[in-house]
Amino acid sequence: MPGLAEQLAGPVLEVxxxxxxxxxxxxxxxxxxxxxxxxxxxxxxxxxxxxxRTERNAVMFGPAGRLxxxxxxGMHHCCNxxxxxxxxxxxxxxRAGEVIDGLEVARGRRGSSSDRDLARGPARxxxxxxxxxxxxxxxxxxxxxxxxxxxxxxxxxxxxxxxxLRLAADLPWRFWLDGEPSVSAYRPAVVRPRR
DNA sequence: CCTACGATCGTCT
DNA sequence: GACGATCGTAGGT
Numbered sequence: 492m493p494g495l496a497e498q499l500a501g502p503v504l505e506v507x508x509x510x511x512x513x514x515x516x517x518x519x520x521x522x523x524x525x526x527x528x529x530x531x532x533x534x535x536x537x538x539x540x541x542x543x544r545t546e547r548n549a550v551m552f553g554p555a556g557r558l559x560x561x562x563x564x565g566m567h568h569c570c571n572x573x574x575x576x577x578x579x580x581x582x583x584x585x586r587a588g589e590v591i592d593g594l595e596v597a598r599g600r601r602g603s604s605s606d607r608d609l610a611r612g613p614a615r616x617x618x619x620x621x622x623x624x625x626x627x628x629x630x631x632x633x634x635x636x637x638x639x640x641x642x643x644x645x646x647x648x649x650x651x652x653x654x655x656l657r658l659a660a661d662l663p664w665r666f667w668l669d670g671e672p673s674v675s676a677y678r679p680a681v682v683r684p685r686r
Numbered sequence: 687c688c689t690a691c692g693a694t695c696g697t698c699t
Numbered sequence: 700g701a702c703g704a705t706c707g708t709a710g711g712t
């Protein structure tokens with residue numbers, strides 16, 4: 492049985508769909524992943540690593556199997572699984588999942604929300620699992636935070652454009668499990684009027 | 687079901 | 700100083 496880092500070592504476009512159906516656990520709460528997005532290296536204009544290494548995205552340049560967590564919109568956290576070779580900033584954004592364990596704890600963290608929406612969307616998924624910037628760089632093979640992949644994703648894998656990006660919005664680098672209620676709605680990037 | 691909009695601040699230019 | 704890998708709510712269909 493290969494270790495997590497080995498399973499995540501390949502090209503991000505191959506690894507990303509294999510995360511579907513996998514389970515991310517923190518303490519009592521476990522989420523089964525139903526939707527992810529690939530961010531492929533410095534050449535990907537949609538990636539935080541597109542303009543090179545900074546203090547924020549440093550973890551993306553590290554070894555596979557760690558968590559890259561960023562803070563956005565002044566109030567939300569989103570998390571990625573770092574994949575590929577060290578030095579190559581590839582990552583997979585965890586966009587949505589189904590809470591399969593620790594429902595009570597997840598509900599408490601999420602406030603009023605239907606069970607279906609507990610981890611539906613990247614910021615909600617982080618909130619349900621209690622993930623924030625202090626988890627940036629966390630080892631996903633640790634006891635506190637653990638990612639377990641399955642042999643094959645159940646159900647059918649679909650692909651389409653990534654959500655909320657102005658750049659490279661045409662690339663079909665979002666992957667989800669067909670028919671899952673927890674898959675987030677597709678929203679094209681909002682173009683703000685000039686102020 | 688849908689579309690529109692404001693919140694709120696770290697990060698990068 | 701501008702913008703964002705988002706979300707919750709409000710209001711219409």
